[in-house]
Amino acid sequence: MDLRDLRYFEVIAELEHVGQAAERLHRTQPALTSSVRRLEEVCGAPLFERSGRGIKLTAAGQVMLKWARRTRLDVEEARREIGDIGSGLSGxxxxxxxxxxxxxxxxxxxxxxxxxxxxxxxxxxxxxxxxxxxxxxxxxxxxxxxxxxxxxxGITSQFLAEDPIVVAASATHEVFLSSPVLKDLCAYRWVLQPPGAPTRDWLDQTFERRRLPRPQVQIESSMLLMLPALIAETGLLSFISRHHLQAGQLGSGLKEVNVKGTTMRRRMVVxxxxxxxxxxxxxxxxxxxxxxxxxxx
The missing domain is CATH 3.40.190.10 (Periplasmic binding protein-like II)
Structure with a gap:
């Protein structure tokens, strides 16, 4: 079984089109067709079937794709490991x-x-x-x-650090004139990530569990690094990592709004x-x- 055939097969499977795969790989369509036929002869089963204007994997093809990826990764990593012998911290x-x-x-x-x-x-x-x-x-x-x-x-994780997510506002915000509870935060407008982001969903659910309306979102931003500046400039509340509030950071002019039950405990891992x-x-x-x-x- 040729490693090049496996690599070509992966690309064809990803694009579900021999012509498009030929363009990406800079090979001819007959060459890729021959590559697939060689693999099918080894496997003793068809790997693709027609689907509209393209093709799709058969059940045998799906199994082959799994092993093709594994084989490619094993070979690539073997080369890297051998290349690293005696080279120390490099690469x-x-x-x-x-x-x-x-x-x-x-x-x-x-x-x-x-x-x-x-x-x-x-x-x-x-x-x-x-x-x-x-x-x-x-x-x-x-x-x-x-x-x-x-x-x-097949995936393993190693703990690195806690990353608490907290409600924050400009240090001059009126919310700090009293000791607010969760219900009081309903009176203010927010800048948050869009729905579907884990922090946004967690905050929305926190309000819903207390039978409160979700935060009034005036600005949605998927760019996390924009949030500290937006909070400082707009006077809106937000929900960000406590790391942003440390001295010397862009958000050092911000302050945590200490409200019971609004700290999301996240763990950062490699x-x-x-x-x-x-x-x-x-x-x-x-x-x-x-x-x-x-x-x-």
Whole structure:
């Protein structure tokens, strides 16, 4: 079984179209068709079937796709591990990271890593878990730094830090003139992430459990790093990581609104595939991220 045939098969399966796969791979359609036929001869079963103007995987094809991906990852990681023998802290680390961790944990960890290993290269993808997890599973990323979620087969997690999410406002906001309770927050307008974001859904449900209307959202923003500036400039309430309120940060002019039951306890973790190879540089970065998390706690 040729590794190139497996790689071509993966792309055809992803696009569900031989012509489009040929364009991406810079191969001819007959070459890709021959590649699929060779795999079908080895498997003894058809891997694709017609579907409208394209094709789709058969049951046998779905099984083959699972093993093709696993085989490719194993070969790629074997090459990386062999290449790292005797090279120490070097090579490329591919990391996916959520915005809060990218702002507060990554910079000091990377500063130390580069000081120790000037030849290390870092490829980063900043996004939320719905973007990062598929890239981790496909092998595009070595690891991710994100908030803890339900366990998934083949994926392991290592705790880094607590990341409490709290109600916050400008330090001069009128909400601080009294000692508010949850019901009092219904009188104010908010800047929040869109529905579907874990923090937004958690806050909405907190109000609903107390039979209160959801927060009045005047501004929705999916750009987390914009929230501290928006809170300061607009006088709106928001729901953000407590890290933003630390001295020296953009949100240091903001203040936590201490209302019982409005602190969302999140755990930040590093995740990676259980069977994957983590280079010495990757392991060192994990240790430095854990140290940075401890300092920020």
């Amino acid at each position: 490329t680390v591919r990391i996916g990271i959520i915005p809060t961790a990218a702002q507060f944990l990554l910079p000091p960890a990377v500063r130390q890593l580069i000081a120790e290993a000037p030849k290390v290269q870092l490829h980063t993808v900043v996004g939320l878990s719905d973007v990062l997890q598929p890239k981790l599973r496909s092998g595009e990323l070595d690891m991710t730094i994100e908030t803890e979620s339900a366990g998934e087969p 995740t990676y595939r259980e069977s994957s190879y983590l280079s010495p540089a990757s392991n060192r970065l994990i240790a430095l991220l854990a140290a940075a998390a401890t300092r920020n706690a």
